[in-house]
Amino acid sequence: MLRIQAIRDQKDAIIEALKKRNIDATPLIQEVLELDEKRRATQTKLDNTLAEANKLSKEIGMLFKSGKAQEATALKEKTGALKEESKQLGDELNAAADTLQTLLYQIPNVPHESVPAGNSEEDNEEVFAEGDIPELTSNALPHWELAKKYDIIDFELGVKITGAGFPVYKGKGARLQRALISYFLDKNSEAGYTEIQVPHLVNEASGYGTGQLPDKEGQMYHVTEDDLYLIPTAEVPLTNMFRGEIVNEKDFPFCYTAYTPCFRREAGSYGAHVRGLNRLHQFDKVEIVRVERPDDSYVALDGMVEHVKTILRELKLPYRILRLCGGDLGFTSALTYDFEVFSTAQDRWLEISSVSNFETYQANRLKLRYKDANGKSQLAHTLNGSSLALPRVLAGILENYQTENGIQIPEVLVPYCGFSTID
């Protein structure tokens, strides 16, 4: 959520920047400012009323103490009207504050200046590419065929147990999954990210903290009995560790990594592009999250991008990095880099990581602050990225590493797997 102070100070710049997202925020911002004005005016009135009531109460106390009960009783009568007034003003204040909050939730984050304008993924800007696209034989198979051929992933079995989008990994497939998780976690730990295990269900407040709520509840599985949500990403519990915290400036940066399964309803996604591992309701992901001092957050973002690069380099997968355009940028993000691996047998790019800087947008919702040198509270910056999402990396490995004699395991994974070929 944008800071109301920022909207007051830089209204025009914010409206201008939001145009990159192809929205005209003018009416919304205008409404916000009017409401903010009203809220503050009401607050002042209420404060004055309460101040008067407080004063009277004190006087009554004194009078009773000095035995002047009659005068005290006379004063009591005056408080009735004040009470009535403050109640009404309080209700007005709450109503204004609630509406203001609702409006603020509707304004997306302001894109970073480097974000290109654009409407769709077509307009994303390729900023980097690396790795050779392998020459496959003419009878090369997409990963879902390979999974069946070597009996390592069973989609039908998942349908039987749960439903579409819940695959069952078997034998070397399961082992390869576990190897990837361990490998990613090890790489992240080496890079200074502290490994964490988090709950896979979160409460409503956490959903609001990172921005899944109130807008995207349809994307999360909701356990209504206990009012908990299955996490769509480890970002939610990891970032919410900091909800309501005031951290010490000298403790920056905070770097965490966690492996979790991720649950997404993916309502409305069907068709060829969601075949196999391309889009699932449950998948595994290793996430990295950072909390930074505002001045350092873009250096940190670059650092995260470099880190993910080293992993893909070691896996020897062909990939590219896109800077998302305004139209494709997530609601809460200021700048996002997507990593895509080339799926040779499908002849398409698959998104495997998304690395974002949210600046103060999440921190403002989370009330995640630090004390600056002057002892003032400031909002921190939050960032996160996948490092990495498993299914599409797996798809990339299966397809790009397929040979006549089976699927070769990338060298760095062999020690984790305990085998070098799936055949």
Add this chain to the structure above:
RNA sequence: GGAGGAAUGGCAGAGUGGUCGAAUGCGGCAGUCUUGAAAACUGUUGAGGGUCACACCUCCGGGGGUUCGAAUCCCUCUUCCUCCGCCA
């Protein structure tokens, strides 16, 4: 799941109707002393709204109530602890 107890500032912990945003200790920060550090001593140290700055207002787990007045009394929810039951 049943019975009882508890929730106060970074932490510990006092406060059971008015002068309490809250004693005290620890921790943090600044200073004195010291070549420097430690110790000792002195000062300072919750958050939010509001203001040019003050004033002022709100917050003692969340919500509601009683009262002129609530950290303190009542209701309710949540969480934690103890005992019992169940159990990976």
